Amino acid sequence: DTGVSQDPRHKITKRGQNVTFRCDPISEHNRLYWYRQTLGQGPEFLTYFQNEAQLEKSRLLSDRFSAERPKGSFSTLEIQRTEQGDSAMYLCASSFLTGGPGELFFGEGSRLTVL
Amino acid sequence: GDSVTQMEGPVTLSEEAFLTINCTYTATGYPSLFWYVQYPGEGLQLLLKATKADDKGSNKGFEATYRKETTSFHLEKGSVQVSDSAVYFCALDSSGGSNYKLTFGKGTLLTVNP
Numbered sequence: 528d529t530g531v532s533q534d535p536r537h538k539i540t541k542r543g544q545n546v547t548f549r550c551d552p553i554s555e556h557n558r559l560y561w562y563r564q565t566l567g568q569g570p571e572f573l574t575y576f577q578n579e580a581q582l583e584k585s586r587l588l589s590d591r592f593s594a595e596r597p598k599g600s601f602s603t604l605e606i607q608r609t610e611q612g613d614s615a616m617y618l619c620a621s622s623f624l625t626g627g628p629g630e631l632f633f634g635e636g637s638r639l640t641v642l
Numbered sequence: 643g644d645s646v647t648q649m650e651g652p653v654t655l656s657e658e659a660f661l662t663i664n665c666t667y668t669a670t671g672y673p674s675l676f677w678y679v680q681y682p683g684e685g686l687q688l689l690l691k692a693t694k695a696d697d698k699g700s701n702k703g704f705e706a707t708y709r710k711e712t713t714s715f716h717l718e719k720g721s722v723q724v725s726d727s728a729v730y731f732c733a734l735d736s737s738g739g740s741n742y743k744l745t746f747g748k749g750t751l752l753t754v755n756p
Contacts, residue, residue, distance in 0.1 A: 531685065558742065569646070569731050569746030570686070583742065618686070628693050628741050629676040629733070633685035 529553060531634035533619050539640045540609055547605045548637040552621030559602050560631060561594055562618040563587065570618055576602060577624065609641045644669040644736040648747035655722055655754050663717040663750050665706075665732035673734040675699075675708050675715040676744070680729045689717075689730070722754045 532551045540546050552559050558577055562570035573592070574584045578599040588594075591609075596602040606613055616638050620631040649664040667675065677689040677699070690699035695710035704719045715732060729749045737743040 560742070562744075567748060569733070569748050570744070572736075572743045572745070575742050577742075620686075622741070626741065627691075628674040628735060628739075629678075629688050629691045629744070630741075631686075631688070631744070633687065635683070635685045 531619055531621055531632050533617075533634040533637045535637060536635065537638045537640070539642065541642050542609055542611060544609055545605065545607045546609060546639060547603055548617050548619075548639075550602045550604070550619030550621075550634060552601070552619070553632055554600075555623075556621035556632070557599075557624040558622045558626075559596055560620040560622075561602070561604055562620065564616040564618055564636070565614075573604075606639070609639075611641045614639055614641045644673065644734060644745045646732050646734055646745055646747035648730075648732045649750050650748075651750040651752070653750060653752045655752070657724055657754055657756050658721045659754075661717070661719040661722045661726075661752070663730055663732075663752070665715045665717065665747060667713050667715065667732075667734050669713075669734055669736070669745075671738065672710070673736065674739070674741075675706070676733045676735075677704070677706055677715070677717050678731040678733055678746070680731070680749075682728070686731065722752070724754045724756050727752055727754045 560575040561573040576596040616636040620633040690701040692699040692708035732747040
């Protein structure tokens with residue numbers, strides 16, 4: 528399967544711990560996006576990369592959050608000192624730089640539960 | 643800022659019923675508009691889109707028309723099937739046409755019974 532894959536699919540952690548999520552985009556997709564979806568809400572934009580450059584970050588991305596895409600391929604999203612409010616589904620998506628409007632391909636998400 | 647408001651769910655219909663899910667938006671300029679669908683156990687996927695006023699997006703029997711005067715993009719299908727059961731999200735491009743940032747509505751859960 529050559530879709531967007533995310534790992535782990537579900538992470539349960541205690542408050543204060545650090546967690547890291549990984550996203551493997553569709554190969555050759557230049558852009559990679561992270562979104563967060565809380566219960567009963569639609570996805571909210573967090574950040575995006577064009578190749579290895581992080582070009583925009585949402586105000587939702589506090590300094591406890593860091594995202595990287597070191598070689599322009601996979602990406603990681605790390606949350607330090609997790610809080611209960613971080614509990615959400617973290618979605619990764621990818622697209623071509625020259626893709627048509629809205630042509631983002633989403634993974635199934637990584638669900639974070641902070642106890 | 644940009645926002646999307648869509649019909650609260652859940653919506654429960656019988657097979658072959660007519661479907662409408664309302665969506666209105668607030669945005670500066672002329673955003674592109676989208677409907678995404680999330681089937682159980684799968685990632686979000688683009689269902690249809692419209693990039694300018696009066697455009698009609700269509701796919702898999704679903705349609706939506708970009709209405710600038712009413713800032714709306716309602717999703718319709720004439721005859722739903724059990725396989726259409728999913729969560730539907732209305733969205734717009736908040737990145738001024740650069741296609742990197744979407745603003746989503748809260749989603750509407752549709753259940754179609756046989």
